[in-house]
Amino acid sequence: MVSVTEIWRHPIKSHGRESLEAVALTAGKTMPWDRVWAVAHELSKADGTQWEPCVNFSNGAKAPALMAINARVDEAAGTITLRHPTRPDLTIDPDSEGAALIEWVRPLMPVDRAASARVLRVPGRGMTDTDYPSVSLGNIASHAELEDAMGQPLSKQRWRCNFWLEGVAPWDEFNWIGKSLRIGEAEVTVRERVKRCLATTTNPETGIRDADTLNTLNADYGHQDFCVYAEVTKSGRVASGDRAEVI
Numbered sequence: 001m002v003s004v005t006e007i008w009r010h011p012i013k014s015h016g017r018e019s020l021e022a023v024a025l026t027a028g029k030t031m032p033w034d035r036v037w038a039v040a041h042e043l044s045k046a047d048g049t050q051w052e053p054c055v056n057f058s059n060g061a062k063a064p065a066l067m068a069i070n071a072r073v074d075e076a077a078g079t080i081t082l083r084h085p086t087r088p089d090l091t092i093d094p095d096s097e098g099a100a101l102i103e104w105v106r107p108l109m110p111v112d113r114a115a116s117a118r119v120l121r122v123p124g125r126g127m128t129d130t131d132y133p134s135v136s137l138g139n140i141a142s143h144a145e146l147e148d149a150m151g152q153p154l155s156k157q158r159w160r161c162n163f164w165l166e167g168v169a170p171w172d173e174f175n176w177i178g179k180s181l182r183i184g185e186a187e188v189t190v191r192e193r194v195k196r197c198l199a200t201t202t203n204p205e206t207g208i209r210d211a212d213t214l215n216t217l218n219a220d221y222g223h224q225d226f227c228v229y230a231e232v233t234k235s236g237r238v239a240s241g242d243r244a245e246v247i
Helices: 064-068 099-107 140-150 173-175 213-221
Strands: 001-008 018-020 022-025 037-041 068-073 077-086 087-093 116-121 135-139 163-166 181-184 186-195 227-235 236-239 241-247
Touching: 022 227, 037 099, 064 099, 077 099, 087 099, 099 116, 135 140, 135 173, 135 186, 135 213, 140 163, 140 213, 140 227, 163 173, 163 181, 173 186, 186 236, 213 227
Parallel strands: 135 163
Antiparallel strands: 001 018, 001 163, 001 241, 022 236, 037 116, 068 077, 077 087, 135 227, 181 186, 181 241, 186 227
């Protein structure tokens, strides 16, 4: 049986992750509180009026130290608490206290990269890496096989995935493209593979690059893909331990 083992959301794109026991998905929407905000850098033209690709934002591929941020959402208060091993905890409302976030991440940003400039959101959708509202699905067996190929343990949080599934053969998730899955009470249609970037080479506990994930994917598997993107097509609750199946 295929089942959900972990659920994660990332309230501020590339700036922290939070584990969940359950989530209510809505058809045509991103996961609630996932990538609601993004941090535009000083060269970005993003203004919050529409979706923009990830090159417009500060992210772990350009600033590996960002990968070590953890987040906690207070949904009632509308605030996010961020934690990093080298920074004091920060609690903010990103809509009104974006300047505090920019100042907090300043020591984490490489001096040779465009500096973080402003926090924004696009009304009605999360700032996913896809130009459509998406959730991402990861396969624990694929992750374990890649660990074996690299000869080192890897945190699954390198992949910044929303749902982790077990009970699937390694890489079989790529065969789901174009198919629909029932996950808990919800249904999703798998759209495409996730092509990976330098962010995955970074240890999410330390924010230091320590694993050549991209070279191993390319050399051993002939591609740079890990996890798949899907669209929510039927609303419903998904909890850790729920069954997942192709329908």
